[in-house]
Amino acid sequence: MLLEARKVTKRFGGVVALSDLDLQVEEQTIHSIIGPNGAGKTTFFNCVTGFLVPDEGEILLDSQPITGLRPDQIARLGIARTYQTIRLFRFLTVLDNVLIGLHPHVHYGILDAVIRSRRYHRSERAAAREARELLRYLGLAGKEFVVANNLSYGDQRRLEIARALALRPRLLLLDEPTAGMNPYETGQMITLIRRLRDERGMTILLIEHDMKVVMNISDLVTVLDFGEKIAEGKPAEVQANPLVIEAYLGRGAASGLGTIAAQAPRDESMPNASS
Amino acid sequence: MRRALTFGLIGSIVAWHLSLVGLVAAFAERWLIGQSLTFSYVVLLALILLVGYLTARRVSDWTGLAGAALAGLVVGLALWILALIVTEVNLRDAFVAASPSLAQILTFDRGVSVPSLAILLLIGAATGLIGGGIAWIPATGRRIVIGALSVTVLVGLLRDVLGPVLPPFLMRFLFSPGGGLSLPGAVIVLGLAIAIPVMRSGLRMQRVRQKGVLPARVLRRRRLALRALGVVFFVSFPLWAKLFLSNVADFVGLYILMGLGLNLVLGFAGLLDLGYVAFFAIGAYSMAVLTSPELGAFTLGFWTALPIAVAITVFSGILIGLPVLRMRGDYLAIATLGFGEIVRLLVLSDWLKPHLGGAQGVTRIARPVLGPFVIDRPQEYYYLILIGCGLGWFLSVRLRDSRIGRAWMAIREDEDVAQAMGINRVTAKLLAFATGASMGGLSGALFASLVNSVIPQSFSLLVSINVVALLVLGGIGSLPGVLVGALALVGLPELLREFQEYRLLVYGAVLIAMMIFRPAGLWPEETRVRELEEAAEEARETARTGVVAASQDGV
Known part of the structure; x- marks a missing residue:
């Protein structure tokens, strides 16, 4: 068990964004969280990464509690994330973006930086090498000195993942990585996520609206609705669950429309402002 | 119509x-x-x-x-x-x-x-x-014409400044005795101001046509030559500039030092500090209290007092930084603005009068002594300030190109994401505040010793505004921009006394014009871009020679 959430509750005023949520993420799996807009998926991500502190319950990484730690401490423990709306350092170069991700792994002090000691040169060279290797892995080689803002949309998404990988995380949280992508780019992203698990032994927690993607790559799917877990299981099991269909299509729809459930939520694959 | x-x-x-x-x-x-x-x-x-x-x-x-x-x-x-x-x-x-x-x-x-x-x-x-x-007129030509007209006007305005510097025969030729340029002088200045940029752009066109971009080696050599020229210019400055110019240069230098400090805070880490004068004041007053026999508390020498004054400023930077670091944007600006005023009111207060001199300030501040020499003329102070600026510049460059600088820029661009990348925002921001404060403090300490006295009026809000304005004018985050900004905003008004009275009017107009025509500043941060281009060029060259070598091996 890499990540475990125990009875996590988060309220915003009177709104219960997460209610008694239990979630377990196994090592080296792709675990998807789905659910209608406002189901609390991104809130859960924010709780895991430390940007929000749950009102109740706790979150454990490798059986160690991480609730209440600062976001940068959690990042150093090995949790990296991407954002629903791309949040790159837009006016810095591609290489600098990745180098910033490597920040916790570049070790030298202020004095080393000022006198440019051997330690500085060694660390900087190693960091640059690692950053370039990551960019190559994600197919961004040759774009090191492009300003991030000038990358194409798909490249920006990939750069965000490269930056997250630079943290050398054990758990990677991807918030709608295929939002706004065309089918070709989506296909590439699916391949990439699989490779991250298979080649790099990464554990991936994924929020995704595109059901084709979810059904295609998930080892396990958790369905949230109004902050509660309403179903969990293998993609096929979840797909057939009447509660899930109801959550997506409304009460009454569950009776006869089960077969189109897989396609229907695709309406939500538009990049939405909130969820 | x-x-x-x-x-x-x-x-x-x-x-x-x-x-x-x-x-x-x-x-x-x-x-x-x-x-x-x-x-x-x-x-x-x-x-x-x-x-x-x-x-x-x-x-x-x-x-x-x-x-x-x-x-x-x-x-x-x-x-x-x-x-x-x-x-x-x-x-x-x-x-x-x-x-x-x-x-x-x-x-x-x-x-x-x-x-x-x-x-x-x-x-x-x-x-x-x-x-x-x-x-x-097409855009390039327009720029040249407007630039040439402005240069001519500027030369005419700077007559009294250039007077003591230029050789007499040139002065007699260029300027008319009653004041202003002579007619042939004006024509020649205007002609030169048009001809030089025209020739330069012509040369560049020719070169581009011949072999595309300049190779990295030529660029590097040229930059080295420019640097050497700059060093010679700055070091020899007091030798040919007279007293008045040296005085102005000292003040510009103090502002450059402050600008470099604030540039770390505002330009690199993106923290809008509107109370930067606080550090200038703390540096100056530390120097005053530590050395002036008037207050009698301490009577240290300049060289012992200087590091202590800087250390005190760094400490106060951390102290001021701690409570306000959680704030963002506008709130941070207002809070720091408050701190700047608090410091000024404290030194002005009767309560602290026995310790800080109150409204009369402190006089008889120590001069630096080097062996048998006492540094007390502006021309001599110039070198101290020059060394200070060089140090500030050096620190800025070294920190910018390190993990620390990257952390600052990450915070500037997006604080949340920076945190998610494992950057501790508190230490990063405190470091920016402390380093920035040290330069402000150094500037203040040098200022106190230079003018030999401190009075509370020297540390008004206007100083903070000036420093922010010179950064904006030069280009936020750009080191040469600090230089250009300080020259334009502090140097020019000193030289053109008529402007003094209408300083704020001109500031306002200039800043508005800047926002419209050059939002990135007079000299925006592009060295980095150029460095990157050079690196790419080098990579391409090595790749090419590699291919050549490989093919030769094949033969």
Whole structure:
């Protein structure tokens, strides 16, 4: 068990964004969280990464509690994330973006930086090498000195993942990585996520609206609705669950429309402002 | 037609404003070219040129030029009407500057009469027409023409400054005895100001046509040469500059040092600190308290007091930083603004008078002693300040190109994401505050010793605003920008005494113009871009030689 959430509750005023949520993420799996807009998926991500502190319950990484730690401490423990709306350092170069991700792994002090000691040169060279290797892995080689803002949309998404990988995380949280992508780019992203698990032994927690993607790559799917877990299981099991269909299509729809459930939520694959 | 009238009216309002606040009358004292053209006429002509340019811009046929002339005509008419009003009605209760002498200036000493009206209308229309013509010149040419005109005006204005520096025969030739440039001098300056950029752009075109981009090696060599030239210039400066210029250079240097410090905080880490004067004040007062026998607490020497003063400032930087670091953007600005004022009020207060001197301040601050020499002339202080600036520059570069600088930039771009990348925002921001404060403190300590006294009035909000403004002017985050900004914002007004009174008016106008025309600053951060281009070029070159070597191996 890499990540475990125990009875996590988060309220915003009177709104219960997460209610008694239990979630377990196994090592080296792709675990998807789905659910209608406002189901609390991104809130859960924010709780895991430390940007929000749950009102109740706790979150454990490798059986160690991480609730209440600062976001940068959690990042150093090995949790990296991407954002629903791309949040790159837009006016810095591609290489600098990745180098910033490597920040916790570049070790030298202020004095080393000022006198440019051997330690500085060694660390900087190693960091640059690692950053370039990551960019190559994600197919961004040759774009090191492009300003991030000038990358194409798909490249920006990939750069965000490269930056997250630079943290050398054990758990990677991807918030709608295929939002706004065309089918070709989506296909590439699916391949990439699989490779991250298979080649790099990464554990991936994924929020995704595109059901084709979810059904295609998930080892396990958790369905949230109004902050509660309403179903969990293998993609096929979840797909057939009447509660899930109801959550997506409304009460009454569950009776006869089960077969189109897989396609229907695709309406939500538009990049939405909130969820 | 309507467009022309609108711009003409706007221009008229501006012209009235400039005249009524006294700018025109004040600038009339300054002869620019011989005894024929004063600076106030240049300002008004420039205004009409601008009006004409704006009218004719984006209108591609002859109506544009006609409109420009019409707009200029309107401004000319407005000026004549103003002269008429000023002579007929006594407005001096409301506008001190609305004196008969203003009317004299506006009507070229001809009184409010038909001939003066005709002259004003003619000049207005002609200048508007020229302004419209400028809009027709292609962009590069326009830049050269405008640049050349400004340079000529600047040289004319700086006569008294250049006087002691240039060799006498050149002075006699370029400048007329009564004041301002001589006619041949003006022609030559203008000619040079046009010819040099034209030749340069011509050369560049030629080179690009020959072999594309310059190879990295040439660029590096050229940059090295430029650097050496810069060092020679800065080191030799006091030798040929006279007392007045050295004094100005000292002040510019102190501002550069402060600018470098604030640039770390605002330019790199993106923290808008509007109370930066606090660090300047703390540095200055530390120096004063530690060395002045007047207060009697300590009587250390300059060199012992200097590191202590800087250390105190760093400590206070952390102290001020701690409570405000959770704030963002506007809130941070307001909070730091408060701190700046608190420091000023503390040193002004009667409560701390026995320790800090109160409203009278502290005098008899120690001078630096080097062996048998006492440094006490501005020319000598210049070197101290130069070393300080060099140190600040060096620190800035080294920190910028390290993980620390990257962490700052990450926070500047997106604080949340920076945190998610494992950057501890508290330590990163405190480090920025502390390093920035150290430079402000150093600047303050040097200032206190240079002027030999500190008074609370020297540490007003205006200093903070000046430092922020010079950063904005030069280009936030850019180190050469700090230099350019300080020269333009602190150096020029010192040199052009007429500006002193209208400093804030000019500041406002310049800043607005900057936001519109050069939002990135006069010298934006592009060295980094150039370095990156060079790196890419080098990579390409090694790749090419690698291929060549490989193919030769094959043979």
